[in-house]
Amino acid sequence: MNQAITARSALFWLFQRISGAFLAVFLFTHVKVLHWDFDFTTQGLLDFSFVLSRLQGNIGWLIFYFLFIISALFHGLNGLWAVVLDFRPSKGAQFIWLAVLWAAGILTAYYSFTTLGSFYRGGPA
Numbered sequence: 049m050n051q052a053i054t055a056r057s058a059l060f061w062l063f064q065r066i067s068g069a070f071l072a073v074f075l076f077t078h079v080k081v082l083h084w085d086f087d088f089t090t091q092g093l094l095d096f097s098f099v100l101s102r103l104q105g106n107i108g109w110l111i112f113y114f115l116f117i118i119s120a121l122f123h124g125l126n127g128l129w130a131v132v133l134d135f136r137p138s139k140g141a142q143f144i145w146l147a148v149l150w151a152a153g154i155l156t157a158y159y160s161f162t163t164l165g166s167f168y169r170g171g172p173a
Contacts, residue, residue: 067123074116103167117160
């Protein structure tokens with residue numbers, strides 16, 4: 049257990065806590081707006097047209113969901129990286145895991161932001 053704590057690992061530890069706090073706020077806001085404040089008796093069920101009308105051209109919700117995606121991606125991938133490090137893999141295995149996590153993060157970010165942009169613009173790009 050002679051593992052040095054670097055400034056980088058301490059910073060990522062701090063960012064993990066900050067992103068977790070942001071996620072709690074984002075998730076609470078998302079659930080409140082879409083599930084607690086939504087009146088199913090008069091507005092019917094949540095459907096694609098409702099989500100599209102709420103997000104289309106609304107810069108506030110665009111920023112909200114952009115930050116939500118960034119926070120979730122960082123928190124999830126950094127958490128997986130911590131799990132990988134708990135198993136103390138070799139340097140080569142660490143490199144492979146890091147490459148896989150980066151690739152997964154980049155692909156997920158690309159598809160998430162593309163979808164979010166489509167909602168903001170009101171349809172497919």
